[in-house]
Amino acid sequence: xxxxxxxxxxxxxxxxxxxxxxxxxxxxxxxxxxxxxxxxxxxxxxxxxxxxxxxxxxxxxxxxxxxxxxxxxxxxxxxxxxxxxxxxxxxxxxxxxxxxxxxxxxxxxxxxxxxxxxxxxxxxxxxxxxxxxxxxxxxxxxxxxxxxxxxxxxxxxxxxxxxxxxxxxxxxxxxxxxxxxxxxxxxxxxxxxxxxxxxxxxxxxxxxxxxxxxxxxxxxxxxxxxxxxxxxxxxxxxxxxxxxxxxxxxxxxxxxxxxxxxxxxxxxxxxxxxxxxxxxxxxxxxxxxxxxxxxxxxxxxxxxxxxxxxxxxxxxxxxxxxxxxxxxxxxxxxxx
Ligand SMILES: N[C@@H](CCC(=O)N[C@@H](CS)C(=O)NCC(=O)O)C(=O)O
Numbered sequence: 001x002x003x004x005x006x007x008x009x010x011x012x013x014x015x016x017x018x019x020x021x022x023x024x025x026x027x028x029x030x031x032x033x034x035x036x037x038x039x040x041x042x043x044x045x046x047x048x049x050x051x052x053x054x055x056x057x058x059x060x061x062x063x064x065x066x067x068x069x070x071x072x073x074x075x076x077x078x079x080x081x082x083x084x085x086x087x088x089x090x091x092x093x094x095x096x097x098x099x100x101x102x103x104x105x106x107x108x109x110x111x112x113x114x115x116x117x118x119x120x121x122x123x124x125x126x127x128x129x130x131x132x133x134x135x136x137x138x139x140x141x142x143x144x145x146x147x148x149x150x151x152x153x154x155x156x157x158x159x160x161x162x163x164x165x166x167x168x169x170x171x172x173x174x175x176x177x178x179x180x181x182x183x184x185x186x187x188x189x190x191x192x193x194x195x196x197x198x199x200x201x202x203x204x205x206x207x208x209x210x211x212x213x214x215x216x217x218x219x220x221x222x223x224x225x226x227x228x229x230x231x232x233x234x235x236x237x238x239x240x241x242x243x244x245x246x247x248x249x250x251x252x253x254x255x256x257x258x259x260x261x262x263x264x265x266x267x268x269x270x271x272x273x274x275x276x277x278x279x280x281x282x283x284x285x286x287x288x289x290x291x292x293x294x295x296x297x298x299x300x301x302x303x304x305x306x307x308x309x310x311x312x313x314x315x316x317x318x319x320x321x322x323x324x325x326x327x328x329x330x331x332x333x334x335x336x
Contacts, residue, residue, distance in 0.1 A: 001116055001119060001120070001126050001127060001128060001129070001130055002127050003125050003126075003127055004120050004123070004124045004125050004126055004127075006093070006094065006114075006116055008092045008093075015198075015200050016204075018201060018203065018204055019199055019200025019201030019203070019204040020195060020199065020200070020204045020207075020208075021194055021195045021197075021198035021199060021200075021204075021208075023191060023194070024128065024129055026128070026129075026131065026146045026147040027126075027128045027146070028122070028134075028143040028144065028145050028146045028147075029145055029147060029150065030046055030047075030142075030144045030145055031043040031046050031144075031145070031150070031154065032046055032047055032048070032049050032054075032144065032154045032158045033045060033046045033047060033048050033049065033158065034048075034049055034157070034158040035153055035154045035157050035158040036153070036157040036158075036170060036175075037153065038175070038179065039175035039176050039179070043158075047137050047139065047140060047144065049154075049158040049159050049161065049162070050139075050162075051079070051080035051081075051162040052080065052082075053137065053138055053139050054081050054135055054136065054137055054138070054144070055081070055082055055083070055084065055108065055109055055135075055136040055138060056068060056069075056072070056081055056082070056083040056084070056133055056134070056135060056136070056151075057083070057084050057086065057107075057115060057118060057132055057133060057134040057136065058083050058084070058085055058086070058132050058133050059085065059086045059088055059090075059095065059132045059290065059294065060085060060088065060103060060285070060286075060287035060290035060291065061088040061287075061290045061291045061293070061294030061295070062132050062133070062294070063190065063243035063244055063246075063247055064131075064132070064133060064148035064243070065132045065133040065148065066242075066243040066246070066285060067133075067148045067149070067151075067152045067236075067239050067240055067243055068133045068135075068148055068151045068152055068155065069083070069285040070239045070242065070243070070282065070285050071151075071152045071155040071156050071169065071236070071239060072155055073281035073282060073284060073285050074165065074167050074169065074239075074279065074280075074281055074282075074333065075155060075156065075159065075163040075164075075165055075167050075169075076163050076164025076165035076167075076281070076332070077155060077159055077162060077163055077164070078164075079162075079164070080159060080162035080163070081155070081159070082108060083105070084097070084105050084106065084107050084108045084109065085103060085104045085105045086104065086115055086132060087101055087104050088101075088103075088104075088289075088290035088291070088293040088294040088297075088298075089293055089294060089297045089298055090294065090298045091298060091300075093114055093116075094114055094115060094116050094130045095114065095115035095116075095130060095132060096113065096114050096115070097112060097113060097114070097115075102289075103287050103289070103290055109136065109138060115130050115132070115134070116130045118134065118136065118143070119134075119143070121141070122136075122141070122142050122143040123143070131146055132146075133146065133148055133151055134146045135151045135154065149182055149236075149240070152236055152239065152240075153170065153236065156168070156169045156170050156236060157170055164332075165330070165332035165333070166330060166331070166332050167330045167332050167333060168330070169234065169235050169236045169239065170235065170236055171233055171235065174230050174231075174233055174235055177230050177237075178230055178235045178236055178237050181229050181230060181235075181237035181240075182236060182237050182240050185215070185219075185229075185237070185240060185241055185244075186240070187211075188211040188212055188214070188215035189212060189215050189216065189219075189241065189244050190240060190241075190243075190244050192208055192209075192211055192212035192215065193212060193244060193247075193248070193252040193256050193258055194256070195207075195208035195212075196208040196209045196212060196252075196256050196257060196258050197252065197255060197256025197257065197258075197299075197302065198256075205257065209257070209258055209260065212258060213258075213260045213261065216261075216263075216266065216269065219241075219269065220266045220267060220268045220269045221268075223268040223269060223271075223272045224267065224268045225325070225326075226325060226326060226327060227272075227275070227322050227323075227325040227326065227327030227328075228327055229241055231326075231327065232326050232327035232328065233327065234279075234327075234329060234330070234333070238276060239276075242273065242276045245263050245269060245272075245273045246273065246277070246286065246291075246316065247291055247295075248262070248263045249262040249263050249264060249312055249314055250288060250291065250292060250309075250312065250313075250314075251291060251292060251295045251296075254309055255295050255296060255299070255302060255303060256302075262312065262314075263314075264312075264314050270314075271320045271321065271322050272322065273316065274316060274317070274318055274319070274320040274322075275320045275322040275323075277316040277317050278317060278319070278320065278335075279329070279333050280332075280333055280335060283317060286316070292308050292309075293308065296308040296309070
């Protein structure tokens with residue numbers, strides 16, 4: 001979008017001279033009061049946390065939006081913060097609402113046809129990409145933030161008065177490490193799959209895929225002796241890792257050519273993924289049909305015929321034995 005006008009040619013992905021995919025910065029970066037932005041940094045101004053005031057725009061397909069949906073589910077914030085779900089297939093008009101498709105909703109706030117209308121309402125001169133997730137403030141009629149790590153942090157730390165579950169994913173004693181982990185896995189893993197998939201040259205692809213599998217191998221070894229990324233506590237970093245692992249075998253392995261191994265081939269990453277899938281509330285955030293429809297049918301340059309592969313269909317919700325490892329879950333997330 002440029003100066004509030006939609007341009008389909010703005011769909012071109014940013015690339016460096018070497019053909020490396022470069023993700024654009026997001027532009028709405030406000031914070032809700034009470035958010036713990038860093039270990040020693042609690043936000044003292046900004047809009048108040050309130051139930052019913054904020055709204056999320058998401059796609060079940062999107063790994064960044066999925067972090068936010070997971071935080072909302074694990075905290076039990078479903079009644080406090082409602083969501084609108086876009087059509088998973090994103091073509092030349094950008095994210096669209098089509099409530100006829102299973103798992104989607106209309107734009108519950110404004111009845112828009114396209115998500116770009118919500119961006120234009122918040123900023124009539126908006127220039128930038130129209131992305132999910134979006135956190136919208138209905139009291140101010142404004143977008144608060146469209147950066148997933150920051151929305152995840154707001155839901156995790158500013159809404160405890162409205163959360164059904166006593167779950168803290170940014171716990172004292174772990175905060176610096178959680179910030180470091182989220183940062184550390186972003187480049188090689190979360191964004192690494194995109195760098196491989198959208199690489200414009202063989203070199204850029206090989207660099208990305210090598211860094212990706214080096215990082216996965218390293219984490220597989222670490223997760224052999226500890227249940228979660230930060231050790232014995234489930235944290236936001238696990239949610240950030242989860243959304244990439246969940247999409248890996250079904251999409252990134254084939255569509256983005258990350259085909260050295262599948263997650264099911266790893267001794268520990270596969271059990272770790274099933275451990276997280278089996279947490280209460282997580283399954284309701286997972287819609288593999290939306291995930292596959294999105295990637296295989298939206299990126300027409302990578303998959304011109306839009307054919308969606310039928311496999312490999314791993315059993316994400318099968319039991320695991322990771323509760324034998326050091327580390328425990330908050331009481332609210334323990335299943336009998
Ligand atoms: N930095 C953003 C990235 C969000 C993002 O790239 N979302 C994708 C979907 S997975 C999107 O909406 N892309 C539309 C576009 O780039 O035009 C975040 O983490 O929230």
